[in-house]
Amino acid sequence: MRFIRKTSYHQDIQIFKHEGQVFWYTCLAVILFSLPFFLSDFYLGELTLVFIYAIAGIGLMLLTGYTGLVSLGHAAFLGIGAYTHSFFLGLGVPFLFSLSISVLFSSMIGMLLAIPALRVTGIYLAVATLAFSIIVEQILSHWVSVTGGYRGMLVPEPKIGNLSLKSHTTFYLICLAFFSWSVLIGLNILRSPVGRAMTAVRDSEISAQSMGINLAKIKTIAFAISAGFTGLAGGLLAHKIGYLAPDSFNLLISIQLLLMVVVGGLGSLHGAVYGAIFIGFIPQALALLRDNLPERLAQIPGLEPGIFGLILVLVLIYEPLGIHGRWLKIRSFFEEFPLYRRSTHKKQRTFLKTERLR
Amino acid sequence: MVNFAQGEFMMLGAFLAYTFVSVLDLHFALSIVLAILVMSAVGVLTDRIIIRPMIGEPHFSVLMITIGLGFILRAVAGFIWGNEPKSLETPYAGKVFEFESVVIGYENIIIILGTIALCSALAFFFKATALGKAMQATSQNQLAAMYVGISVKRINSITWAISAAIAALAGILIAPVSLIDPQMGFIGIKAFAAAIVGGFGSLPGAIIGGLLIGIGEQYAGLYLPPGFSEVTAYAILLLMLLVRPHGILSSVQIKKM
Numbered sequence: 001m002r003f004i005r006k007t008s009y010h011q012d013i014q015i016f017k018h019e020g021q022v023f024w025y026t027c028l029a030v031i032l033f034s035l036p037f038f039l040s041d042f043y044l045g046e047l048t049l050v051f052i053y054a055i056a057g058i059g060l061m062l063l064t065g066y067t068g069l070v071s072l073g074h075a076a077f078l079g080i081g082a083y084t085h086s087f088f089l090g091l092g093v094p095f096l097f098s099l100s101i102s103v104l105f106s107s108m109i110g111m112l113l114a115i116p117a118l119r120v121t122g123i124y125l126a127v128a129t130l131a132f133s134i135i136v137e138q139i140l141s142h143w144v145s146v147t148g149g150y151r152g153m154l155v156p157e158p159k160i161g162n163l164s165l166k167s168h169t170t171f172y173l174i175c176l177a178f179f180s181w182s183v184l185i186g187l188n189i190l191r192s193p194v195g196r197a198m199t200a201v202r203d204s205e206i207s208a209q210s211m212g213i214n215l216a217k218i219k220t221i222a223f224a225i226s227a228g229f230t231g232l233a234g235g236l237l238a239h240k241i242g243y244l245a246p247d248s249f250n251l252l253i254s255i256q257l258l259l260m261v262v263v264g265g266l267g268s269l270h271g272a273v274y275g276a277i278f279i280g281f282i283p284q285a286l287a288l289l290r291d292n293l294p295e296r297l298a299q300i301p302g303l304e305p306g307i308f309g310l311i312l313v314l315v316l317i318y319e320p321l322g323i324h325g326r327w328l329k330i331r332s333f334f335e336e337f338p339l340y341r342r343s344t345h346k347k348q349r350t351f352l353k354t355e356r357l358r
Numbered sequence: 359m360v361n362f363a364q365g366e367f368m369m370l371g372a373f374l375a376y377t378f379v380s381v382l383d384l385h386f387a388l389s390i391v392l393a394i395l396v397m398s399a400v401g402v403l404t405d406r407i408i409i410r411p412m413i414g415e416p417h418f419s420v421l422m423i424t425i426g427l428g429f430i431l432r433a434v435a436g437f438i439w440g441n442e443p444k445s446l447e448t449p450y451a452g453k454v455f456e457f458e459s460v461v462i463g464y465e466n467i468i469i470i471l472g473t474i475a476l477c478s479a480l481a482f483f484f485k486a487t488a489l490g491k492a493m494q495a496t497s498q499n500q501l502a503a504m505y506v507g508i509s510v511k512r513i514n515s516i517t518w519a520i521s522a523a524i525a526a527l528a529g530i531l532i533a534p535v536s537l538i539d540p541q542m543g544f545i546g547i548k549a550f551a552a553a554i555v556g557g558f559g560s561l562p563g564a565i566i567g568g569l570l571i572g573i574g575e576q577y578a579g580l581y582l583p584p585g586f587s588e589v590t591a592y593a594i595l596l597l598m599l600l601v602r603p604h605g606i607l608s609s610v611q612i613k614k615m
Contacts, residue, residue, distance in 0.1 A: 070418050072425075116599040126421055127550050128599050131592030134547075138589045255425060262422060306433020312426030316419050317411045 013191040015184075032176055041168040045240075048172045050280035051179040052236045057260050057272030058186045059229025064258070065266040066190065067222040068202030069117070070126045073133030074257045077227045079140055079249030080106045081234025082155075083147055086244060089156040096160065102235045103228045110227025114220040133254055140246040152245040155238045165239075175236055182229060186269050189225060198222050230257075252305055259308055263315050265324030274323040282308075362421060363404075363428035364525050365546020370431060371397045371526025372533040372542070373439050376446050386449050390530055394523045401522025405515045413500070413510070428543065435540040443537035446530070465534040472531045473565075476524065481561050493517050551595040570594065 004011070004018055016022045036044060056078060063069050081102045088098035113132050117125055140147050147153055158165040158174075165171050189195045197218045200208040209215060238244060256279060264275025286304055319326055333340045361367075371393050378389030408427060412420050448465070455462045484490040495503040496513045504510050529538075536542060548571065556567025571591045579587035 064418075068418075070421065116596050120599055123417065123421055124554060124599070126418075127547075127554055128596060130547060131551060131595045134592050135589045135596075142584065255429070258422065258425075303433055303436075305429040306436075309426035309429025309433070313408060313423055313430065316415075316423045316426070317408070320415065320419060 015187050015191070029180070033173070036169040036172055044168045044172045046280060046284070048168070048175045049240060050276050051172075051175040052233050052240060053257075053260060053279050054179055054273045054276035055182045055236070056230045056233035056257055057264065057276045058182050058269060059226040059233065060257050061261050061264075061266075061269060061272040062186060062189065062198070062229070063222050063226035064261055065268070065271065066195065066202060067198040067219065069219065069222065070258075071129040071226070072126045072251070072254050072258065073113070073129035073131075073136075074226075074230050075249040075251070075253035076133035076136035077106045077110065077230035078234035078237060078253065078257075079136060079244075079246070080109055080227075081231030082238035082244055082249070083140060083153065083234075084231070085235035086153055086155040086238050087146055089158070094160070095158050095165070099232065099235045103232045106231025106234070107224040107228035110223040110225075111220055113227070114223035117223065118216050118219050130251070130254075133249075133251065137246055137250060140249070147244075147246070150246065152243055155242050155244060158239050171239065178232065178236060182232065183269065183273075186229075190269070194218065194221055252308075255305075255312075256308065259312050262312065263322050265322030265326075267321075268324045270327075271322050271324040274327075278323065361521065362424040362546070362550075363431060363543075364521070364549065365543030366428045366431040366435075367397060367400070367522045367525035367543075368529035368532070368546065369435060369538070369540060369543040370400065370529070371522075372446060372529030372538045373435055373444070374526070375530045375533065376439075376444050376538055379447055380444075390527075393530060394526045397522045397526035398519040401518040401520070402515050404522070405518035409514065409518065410511065413514075428546075432540045432543060439538075439540070441540060443539040445537055446533035448534050463535075469531045469535070472527070476527065477561055477565065480524075484561075489513075489516065548591050551591045555595055555598045 002018060002020065006012070011017075016025070035047070039047070056074065059077075060071065060074050063071055084102035084105045085098050088101050089095065093101070113129065117128050120128060141150055143149070158171070163170075165174055190198075197208065197213045198221075200211060200213055201215060201218050201222075205215060208218075234249075241248065260275035260279045261272060262275070263278050264273065265271030283304075286307060289307075290303070315322060321328075329345050332344065374393040374396050375389050378384045378392050379386060382389075384392070404427065408423055409420070412423055455464060455467055484494060492503070492508045492513050493516070495506070495508055496510050496517070500510050503513070529542075532542075532545075536545075549568075552567040552571050553564045554567070555570055556563030556565065571594055574594055575587050575590045578590040
């Protein structure tokens with residue numbers, strides 16, 4: 001077990017808590033950047049998808065895990081990012097520039113959504129964001145001149161200057177770079193006053209208000225940041241799937257994003273990444289499962305969402321803190337080895353109050 | 359307590375009624391009763407297996423878990439009954455009620471009468487019976503309810519049984535006009551929109567919200583280009599959240615500190 005001797009206040013907001021972390025994260029970065037030399041295109045593609053999901057996961061984690069606002073409509077931001085990016089690429093706008101436009105645009109829409117969403121919490125918020133995502137889905141299907149409607153939209157090839165980014169290796173590296181950048185931005189937001197205010201709002205709105213935090217401002221910022229990250233993920237995802245259709249950004253995707261942050265572990269950026277790995281590899285696991293199941297069982301329509309639902313229920317009942325929470329427990333077991341007690345991690349019981357009386 | 363799987367309960371109820379009527383060939387009234395009973399059992403089971411471990415978790419987790427439950431139920435229904443839409447045979451199907459120039463199908467009349475009966479029964483139940491009041495107390499504050507001697511767990515089970523039974527009834531009422539298929543539960547989302555527009559926790563509010571959304575949808579379908587009628591319900595919802603966040607007839611009181 002490592003005890004950190006703190007000699008200055010700045011140590012509290014350092015990104016790396018000690019040298020060990022610097023070493024291990026550098027190793028991880030080196031491994032990730034050198035993976036294209038070892039892995040086949042298939043695995044690189046899967047990892048790329050994991051990075052893209054992780055970027056969206058960071059966005060949703062900042063909103064749900066750190067600010068405590070539920071969103072059932074994040075697929076809409078993914079869609080907005082993807083469509084904006086490919087629309088501007090189609091107009092001949094350079095790759096990075098059009099990606100920035102789509103990030104800004106989704107942030108703006110996020111701020112707009114925050115206006116009605118500011119006044120409600122909990123279930124109201126969930127239903128409001130759900131309504132928003134259904135409206136966006138309908139707009140995507142009916143605004144034919146921009147989105148191509150139900151026929152869909154072909155995503156132009158990504159290139160920077162004359163360099164094509166289409167190959168698996170380059171696109172993997174691009175996504176990895178954006179992912180690392182997002183993690184850094186996320187970490188920096190979290191240690192800034194805005195991030196601290198977000199956590200305070202999550203833990204108690206009343207006490208946050210009494211500390212002088214402007215709830216409306218912080219919630220709007222949280223929505224904007226979250227939508228921005230998700231829009232970035234959407235822009236990258238557009239290249240990954242290659243052909244956009246309105247129904248690729250439906251409720252199921254929103255649930256999948258939420259599943260990602262819940263399974264990964266709410267309230268930690270690690271959780272977003274674990275969740276992304278989990279979500280990224282679950283289709284493969286399901287495909288394997290389908291092969292081994294009896295014919296009748298494998299052909300059920302909605303098997304995939306059903307299994308998502310099952311996992312969601314099991315995780316929420318048995319490990320509400322997700323993969324990251326489980327990892328922390330395992331780590332503390334080894335750190336405190338002979339002295340570990342299960343009750344260390346026992347939850348305190350709280351009781352439900354209505355959201356109607358506030 | 360919020361149940362995002364309410365639409366799926368409705369779908370299950372309709373499927374059960376279909377099974378009893380068309381597959382097992384039982385009498386119509388008997389099958390309705392059976393479907394409602396089975397669904398109450400499903401409600402109690404849901405409470406015991408899924409919701410009880412979540413007592414004391416934040417609202418958000420309960421919400422998520424019912425979303426998960428909805429997906430599971432949809433897959434289960436797809437497995438048992440397949441994905442083709444089924445239609446519920448009713449004794450009153452196809453008959454119409456004629457009054458001078460007004461022609462209304464019996465299905466629709468029964469839906470309206472059934473809704474009115476159900477709403478008045480519920481209003482009476484919550485206003486006048488001890489059980490109904492205990493339920494309201496539990497929904498407002500579990501700890502306080504426990505302190506005044508209400509068995510929160512038992513009340514929760516009963517609440518789930520009743521709400522599943524009502525969902526089953528709603529499913530049976532709607533089955534003759536729309537077909538039964540595993541996706542029909544999505545109407546539950548619209549029901550949520552209606553409840554929020556009207557004011558959550560208020561029965562007349564839910565009816566007003568439902569009427570507003572239903573009529574708005576019909577008019578949007580008539581006068582606006584295609585696509586607008588699908589989003590009307592949600593647009594009304596978002597607008598309402600902007601103007602009156604807690605609905606037309608809200609039961610929200612701001613706690614004075």
